[in-house]
Amino acid sequence: MQVVNHMKLEFLSVPENEGFARVAVSAFAVQLDPTLDVLADIKTAVSEAVTNAIVHGYGPALGTVAVEAALRSDGVLQISVSDQGRGIPDIAQAMQPFFTTQPEKERSGMGFSVMQTFMDRVSVESVLGEGTTVRMEKRLREG
Amino acid sequence: MEHVRRRDTMTVRLTGELDHCSAQSVRRELDGLIADPGIKKLVLDMGGMSFMDSSGIGVILGRYRELHGRGGALYVKNMNSQVEKIFLLSGMDQIIQII
Numbered sequence: 001m002q003v004v005n006h007m008k009l010e011f012l013s014v015p016e017n018e019g020f021a022r023v024a025v026s027a028f029a030v031q032l033d034p035t036l037d038v039l040a041d042i043k044t045a046v047s048e049a050v051t052n053a054i055v056h057g058y059g060p061a062l063g064t065v066a067v068e069a070a071l072r073s074d075g076v077l078q079i080s081v082s083d084q085g086r087g088i089p090d091i092a093q094a095m096q097p098f099f100t101t102q103p104e105k106e107r108s109g110m111g112f113s114v115m116q117t118f119m120d121r122v123s124v125e126s127v128l129g130e131g132t133t134v135r136m137e138k139r140l141r142e143g
Numbered sequence: 144m145e146h147v148r149r150r151d152t153m154t155v156r157l158t159g160e161l162d163h164c165s166a167q168s169v170r171r172e173l174d175g176l177i178a179d180p181g182i183k184k185l186v187l188d189m190g191g192m193s194f195m196d197s198s199g200i201g202v203i204l205g206r207y208r209e210l211h212g213r214g215g216a217l218y219v220k221n222m223n224s225q226v227e228k229i230f231l232l233s234g235m236d237q238i239i240q241i242i
Binding site for chain 2: 048054108
């Protein structure tokens with residue numbers, strides 16, 4: 001499927017950039033004129049993925065988070081959120097609802113569940129010590 | 144954070160965005176507002192809230208546990224559709240009443 005538009009952001013893994021990332025991706029998606037509900041879904045999913053990169057990928061350390069978005073000719077928005085942080089030891093466990101490694105910080109463990117509910121497709125690649133990439137897709141219009 | 148206390152009930156109006164970035168300050172402010180053990184009910188008015196992700200679930204559940212532990216309750220109202228979707232996905236509607 002042909003990519004008709006593409007963008008890439010890189011930013012420091014500080015919480016202040018969570019809002020920046022979700023608004024930027026949402027603004028990029030606007031060109032296909034999605035509904036407000038669909039835009040809200042995209043913003044929420046991006047927020048979860050970027051928060052995971054900041055909180056779990058890097059933790060107290062700082063690193064670079066990369067967010068890419070592409071619009072395909074079939075009306076699908078592709079998003080990837082990547083870090084070069086610690087990696088996820090057990091992806092299947094991490095994706096279980098309410099699983100969290102930080103209950104004392106009141107983390108809900110719902111991040112991946114939100115992504116899976118709000119987007120059409122979610123996949124995760126992770127290598128310990130090298131980082132994690134979350135890929136998501138959402139259909140914005142019929143191709 | 145706008146708030147009104149009537150007897151044992153604290154009503155707090157949340158505004159803006161509740162994500163991981165803002166969660167700590169919102170948590171701290173809410174904990175200050177319900178620090179008096181005489182407060183048994185917390186009503187979160189979400190009418191001014193434009194965005195919430197799963198970090199907000201943790202904030203709300205944490206306050207629910209505190210109030211539940213003292214025999215109280217937490218209520219939410221005026222959620223927009225995005226916030227309500229997160230709320231329902233988490234199953235919080237099973238333990239927290241929407242008024």
